[in-house]
Amino acid sequence: MNESEKKVPAVVIKRLPRYYRYLSELLNQGITRISSNALSEKMNVTASQIRQDFNYFGGFGQQGYGYNVEHLYSQIGDILGLNDGDTMVIVGAGNLGTALANHDTFEKRGFRLIGVFDNDPKVIGTTVNGREIMSTDALEDFLEKNRVDIGVITVPHTAVEETAEKLVNSGVKGLLNFSYMELKFDKDVAVENVHLSDPLMTLSYRIKQSKNGE
């Protein structure tokens, strides 16, 4: 297979977590099969789009018979690498870092939080979600001794670049950045920049549209 055949569009990759979440819900409800039409309705994506998406990975379905929920869930989990036991650290144990450390969905999705760091002496040594918060000074040493796949960055924006460099220089392959400063590294390092005000702005647009439509 050549490189261009393997390339999955970014929009398809972005949809995978949504499929995965929805399938997880179905499993919780004890539902074992779903038609592509039912899946399509829930996901707000056409049934043909779903088939196209799945075809990038060889397709999973049996037409007419629908999809086996557990099989599909496990396949998409594999594609997303959720069964690889990726480890992560959170740097910055303010409100957002603490919220993320307590966010039980991360663990449900297969991620293992193995360290939380902060530079505030009042915070260092306290616990979050049963885990002792370590000093940021100990971060590099920790990264040397432990395999860390993902670094979650929730420090103030003035400390973002330095934190990111430390993580990347110690071999961390993925960064989840919550600062408004977009981080960019070469292609060896995957970065997801989360901007909490973006969905708020989209909402504002839609509210304005619906006002204008009235």
Added chain:
Amino acid sequence: MNESEKKVPAVVIKRLPRYYRYLSELLNQGITRISSNALSEKMNVTASQIRQDFNYFGGFGQQGYGYNVEHLYSQIGDILGLNDGDTMVIVGAGNLGTALANHDTFEKRGFRLIGVFDNDPKVIGTTVNGREIMSTDALEDFLEKNRVDIGVITVPHTAVEETAEKLVNSGVKGLLNFSYMELKFDKDVAVENVHLSDPLMTLSYRIKQSKNGE
């Protein structure tokens, strides 16, 4: 203009906040003009895509001469409704709600936080970002007396539906929902569901791909 001409694709709408953020950075740096190529490079979107996006709103540029940053910033802000002074409340003052109440970008983007609510007696009456946290019991009364455009929902998932109903029944037109439960209302209510584990899953996918590529 008929309905189909006015319809802006969702992907274009999703890109508007990114344009807006980037233009805001340029303004902070004192940059007054930018070529569509430079904008394209920073945004990871082709120059022709940018022109196409802007054409949905009548286009803003002068070819060759580039875009006037301040004009573009203000136009996109208008389109996004950021100059409408949308008001918002946060329901749920746990770590995430507190982080959002302290998130100064919201205010920078023109949103006005006018109330924070929680049902924990230990939390009610304390302050967050200079604002006294009110009891959730007082929410409906508050909504009756104040125009609230956006409700940010950061309550535990068992309380999400009830909270959303209260907000919508009192006339709130937009919901920003951080629970893993996707909310859906009829088209009069705009909902943005934020799933913090989605970017983590996308990251996991990209880490796996880069491992396989090695």
